[in-house]
Amino acid sequence: MNQYVTGAVIKQLREKNNMTQLQLAEKLGVTDKTISKWETGKGYPDITLLEPIADAFRISVTELISGNPIHNANVSANMMRSKFYVCPVCGNVIHGMGEVAIHCHGIQLEPLEAEPSDECHMIFIERVEDEYYVRIDHSMTKEHYISFVAAASSGDMQMVKLYPEGSAEARFKIRGVRRIFFYCNRDGLFSIDPVKGIDDKESGYDDSKERRELEMTADKLFG
Ligand SMILES: [Fe+2]
Numbered sequence: 001m002n003q004y005v006t007g008a009v010i011k012q013l014r015e016k017n018n019m020t021q022l023q024l025a026e027k028l029g030v031t032d033k034t035i036s037k038w039e040t041g042k043g044y045p046d047i048t049l050l051e052p053i054a055d056a057f058r059i060s061v062t063e064l065i066s067g068n069p070i071h072n073a074n075v076s077a078n079m080m081r082s083k084f085y086v087c088p089v090c091g092n093v094i095h096g097m098g099e100v101a102i103h104c105h106g107i108q109l110e111p112l113e114a115e116p117s118d119e120c121h122m123i124f125i126e127r128v129e130d131e132y133y134v135r136i137d138h139s140m141t142k143e144h145y146i147s148f149v150a151a152a153s154s155g156d157m158q159m160v161k162l163y164p165e166g167s168a169e170a171r172f173k174i175r176g177v178r179r180i181f182f183y184c185n186r187d188g189l190f191s192i193d194p195v196k197g198i199d200d201k202e203s204g205y206d207d208s209k210e211r212r213e214l215e216m217t218a219d220k221l222f223g
Pocket residue numbers: 120121138144145184185186187
């Protein structure tokens with residue numbers, strides 16, 4: 001645990017729950033003066049009170065300590081809203097169908113923001129029968145490597161763990177896949193729409209307007 005619940009968080013949660021100091025005090029078996037002390041930074045709640053405080057606000061102890069209650073509006077979450085969390089100490093990868101408050105090695109993990117793949121993290125996607133064959137052009141040394149690749153559809157998440165000294169490639173069943181994610185231990189999370197990342201005739205990419213326009217221009221220029 002690298003932090004503790006602060007008075008400001010207690011005050012904010014109490015006001016959000018429309019509770020007076022006295023009402024909260026009664027729930028916790030302390031006096032309203034004690035609540036006031038916490039909220040003004042003149043004292044901390046005893047550790048045995050963390051669970052009752054979290055219960056009073058209907059949140060988890062982890063959320064209480066993080067000061068960041070999680071609200072997932074859609075409880076029947078869709079895989080496309082998935083969040084990935086990676087522990088910077090042990091490399092543990094956690095996948096949530098929405099946001100979660102989670103600690104690993106004493107660190108509160110934040111959801112990773114996916115960037116579009118860039119020239120140092122080029123991904124090549126090919127259709128091979130009913131699978132996507134995915135290869136990432138990247139080093140796979142112990143210091144700098146791709147640690148997982150995942151393919152998300154609305155109904156499932158296919159995830160492949162990769163290791164240093166291995167190859168940066170994976171295969172996924174194509175059905176329904178709408179986004180491919182991959183994670184570099186140094187540069188973070190990247191994602192791509194697999195249809196746009198494919199350069200083959202069946203993918204539909206060939207039918208895109210930009211592609212046709214480019215081909216027409218090339219024909220005019222080079223015959
Ligand atoms: Fe990288």
